[in-house]
Amino acid sequence: MEPSVFYFGNLPVRNSDGNDADTEGFKHSVDEIFEKVDELEQRMNEVEQFYLGISKKKQSGFSKGGGSSIVKDKDKERHVPSIRKQQQDAWKRDAAAAKRMQELMRQFGTILCEITQHQWAWPFMQPVDVKGLRLHDYYEVIDKPMDFSTIKNQMEAKDDTGYKNVREISADVRLVFKNAMKYNDERSDVHVMAKTLLGKFEEKWLKLLPKVTEEEKRREDEEVEAKLDMQLAQEAAHAKMARDLSNELYEVDMHLEELRDIVVQKCRKMSTEEKRKLGVALTKLSPEDLTKALEIVARNNPGFQAKAEEVDLDIDAQTESTLWRLKLLVKDVLEVQGKSAASTGGNNNKNNKNTSNNNKRKREICDAIAKTAKKRSKKPSS
Numbered sequence: 214m215e216p217s218v219f220y221f222g223n224l225p226v227r228n229s230d231g232n233d234a235d236t237e238g239f240k241h242s243v244d245e246i247f248e249k250v251d252e253l254e255q256r257m258n259e260v261e262q263f264y265l266g267i268s269k270k271k272q273s274g275f276s277k278g279g280g281s282s283i284v285k286d287k288d289k290e291r292h293v294p295s296i297r298k299q300q301q302d303a304w305k306r307d308a309a310a311a312k313r314m315q316e317l318m319r320q321f322g323t324i325l326c327e328i329t330q331h332q333w334a335w336p337f338m339q340p341v342d343v344k345g346l347r348l349h350d351y352y353e354v355i356d357k358p359m360d361f362s363t364i365k366n367q368m369e370a371k372d373d374t375g376y377k378n379v380r381e382i383s384a385d386v387r388l389v390f391k392n393a394m395k396y397n398d399e400r401s402d403v404h405v406m407a408k409t410l411l412g413k414f415e416e417k418w419l420k421l422l423p424k425v426t427e428e429e430k431r432r433e434d435e436e437v438e439a440k441l442d443m444q445l446a447q448e449a450a451h452a453k454m455a456r457d458l459s460n461e462l463y464e465v466d467m468h469l470e471e472l473r474d475i476v477v478q479k480c481r482k483m484s485t486e487e488k489r490k491l492g493v494a495l496t497k498l499s500p501e502d503l504t505k506a507l508e509i510v511a512r513n514n515p516g517f518q519a520k521a522e523e524v525d526l527d528i529d530a531q532t533e534s535t536l537w538r539l540k541l542l543v544k545d546v547l548e549v550q551g552k553s554a555a556s557t558g559g560n561n562n563k564n565n566k567n568t569s570n571n572n573k574r575k576r577e578i579c580d581a582i583a584k585t586a587k588k589r590s591k592k593p594s595s
Contacts, residue, residue, distance in 0.1 A: 333406040359388040494543040
């Protein structure tokens with residue numbers, strides 16, 4: 214009984230036991246490979262997007278002002294913690310910074326207490342009674358009313374409405390006095406009181422300002438350092454991902470190669486007519502694709518010089534494995550050429566120059582194939 218034949222892609226594969234077990238096995242393997250390739254493609258896109266983002270930042274001047282030299286020199290050989298460790302360190306830094314800022318706010322509270330206890334502070338302790346004082350134009354003159362009770366409430370607030378740093382509080386303290394000076398005439402008592410207290414506040418603020426500036430500089434340096442550390446950690450993580458992807462891609466290639474070998478080994482023998490058509494098809498390949506074809510021949514024939522100036526390719530002398538590999542290569546290449554020709558329409562004149570440049574290598578292969586075929590077709594003389 215003749216063994217049955219099924220088709221794997223375009224390969225006619227013999228099924229020795231006459232069932233579909235081999236077919237299903239190959240299909241399952243291919244499906245697994247496709248799933249793996251999709252996963253690798255997604256991860257590769259992530260890596261590409263990451264490095265594309267770094268490239269855009271560098272082009273836009275992200276690393277100007279010494280940032281680039283810091284990465285290349287100071288931090289090149291230092292240990293790079295993981296991204297998770299970076300995040301944990303960031304939480305600790307933020308907590309420590311918040312604690313230091315609370316101390317500065319406490320010291321600022323002392324200043325505020327001295328100002329509010331002044332005998333002239335009473336007009337500014339509560340919001341202006343616009344309605345009771347019949348100040349009909351107050352909101353037309355003053356954009357943002359402010360008073361010390363409002364400041365105190367925001368200092369004690371635990372949610373997002375509270376102050377984040379000392380400078381925000383100092384700005385509102387100034388606003389209390391500047392609103393009063395803006396709305397009231399220079400000769401009025403409220404204007405004079407506000408101006409006097411503002412001067413006293415600025416004197417006390419100047420004593421605290423160096424500490425505030427030092428803390429701001431420290432936070433700025435920490436943020437720069439943290440951003441650099443995070444960038445290095447991300448680069449290290451993506452570099453590892455790229456290495457892993459490379460290894461996994463290699464494993465996929467090896468798996469495909471093994472699968473291809475199994476399939477090719479099960480292929481039926483190629484007919485004489487199929488070999489002739491294959492030889493003709495090889496002459497239609499570009500020099501690059503011809504080189505690939507010759508490398509396939511050389512794979513199973515170590516003595517074959519694929520890159521020699523002149524080659525003698527005997528189609529009939531090739532193994533079935535080599536023939537089917539060549540047939541697959543030719544089919545794929547010619548399909549791509551057909552699609553390319555269809556997309557360019559009738560614009561063939563532009564390609565004539567390139568085609569003529571490739572003809573030399575084509576003729577060499579064609580002549581070699583034709584010469585071999587002619588030798589085999591000759592009958593021995595009687």
